[in-house]
Amino acid sequence: MATIKVTRMDHYPVDSPVSWAVGFTVETNNGRSFYRDTTVSYQEAANDNLAIDLAYGKLQKKINQLIENYERQGTRVGSEYVVRTYTPPPVAQTTIAEEAIPETEEESSE
Numbered sequence: 001m002a003t004i005k006v007t008r009m010d011h012y013p014v015d016s017p018v019s020w021a022v023g024f025t026v027e028t029n030n031g032r033s034f035y036r037d038t039t040v041s042y043q044e045a046a047n048d049n050l051a052i053d054l055a056y057g058k059l060q061k062k063i064n065q066l067i068e069n070y071e072r073q074g075t076r077v078g079s080e081y082v083v084r085t086y087t088p089p090p091v092a093q094t095t096i097a098e099e100a101i102p103e104t105e106e107e108s109s110e
Contacts, residue, residue: 002067003027006052009049012039022055031078031079032070036063 008023023037039057045051
């Protein structure tokens with residue numbers, strides 16, 4: 001189950017606020033994370049708790065799609081890359097020993 005946290009709760013815009021800016025940070029089961037935010041007007045939500053609920057309602061479908069996509073990618077995408085030093089594999093060597101083919105009786109009688 002992904003973890004969804006409220007990571008933004010501001011009055012928006014700063015100069016003359018008319019809404020709440022609510023943001024969520026989501027961490028998926030495989031360690032990937034993303035952020036989404038939206039605004040909710042003061043007319044829609046008189047307090048921050050209602051603003052959070054309404055903001056999540058607006059973003060829920062997109063958040064669920066992203067969770068599904070990110071978790072499908074496995075744990076490699078988004079993981080820290082560590083430079084590895086590889087030694088070349090040993091080269092297989094084939095030795096062919098040539099031996100004289102013994103003559104058959106037909107060849108020796110000629």
